[in-house]
Amino acid sequence: MPLGAARFGLLGGVADLGKLELIETQTISSSFADFESLGSYNVHLFVLNNVVPSAVNLVGLRVSNDGGTSYLSSGYQYAWQRGYPSTFAERKSTSSARIEFAGNIGTGTNDCVNGYVYAYNLLDSSKYSFFSWHTMGRNSSAAIDGLFSFGSGVKPTAETHNGVRFGTGSFTNLTSGTISLYGIAES
């Protein structure tokens, strides 16, 4: 039984439409993909489409606490499951320079990574910033046509993170692809 107060919100029994709101789509051209206009959402969704790194590498992200003037390069934690036809592996770190979330992704013809990354509490100064993801990629140089990754990560500092940068695992440029950022309204 509930011990305390609970409250409910319902919009008169009628759904409130269109709550996945596109903030920005970035087309990558030998660059990082930086998102520094995050609106006021509590939950963000990044959708990666045919993203290719600058060399065979992991793909990762960093956050900024100064609006993108700089991106934090230490203190991340992550844990994710990687799998391809011959091997499944656990990827994990409690002290990383970025949150890696996919890879290794190749640079050959049709090599890329597709998938999504959720970000939680980026703009809440009283909460850590959390991430979860599920991606699928390809690395032809290793004869891997299908490579999945799913997992979770955190920047364990309670502060506002008002920028997110996508790059390779060694944090060099991406080559191509698009990343779209959505905010989930009412979240």
Added chain:
Amino acid sequence: MAGNLEFIKSASGTSVSSLSVTDCFSADYDVYQVLITKSDISATDYAEMRFIDSGGVDSTANYDLANLEMKAYTGFGELRATGQTSFQYMWYSTNGSDNQTSTNITIYNPNDSSSYTFFTLQNGANFITGFGAMGNKTIGVHKVAEQITGIQFLLSPATFDNLTVKVYGVK
């Protein structure tokens, strides 16, 4: 296009051992997204989930679940259970207000009286003081072909210091 992710209902509670979100599923959607955007738990514990049907909260042994615990600080763990009275292992938290993550649950076919109700879950990495980050990737099924109308989240013996649940329909 009518929409994409359509907000249906929210519920929140403070100092509660359970929180029910009633009448949030309907014939309007087949798939639902449930966001747990605030969950502060009074002790180290796994939150549980049950479904609500025409008879109220179903606490009979109809729940199967498998959960991959992805730990940044040690090898991954596996939790699995069949024929339980709840989905026992939904998301894990320690007692801290800043380090408890958000959780994203997708629920399939709750309104279909001829189908079991399934869910997938993934969350950000809960930060467990003294250890580090742990995320969960979870699946579950409620093995009764019946219409589900709502969900309940519960803890025992801990309580939710704060819990906020948002339900969206996927178009």
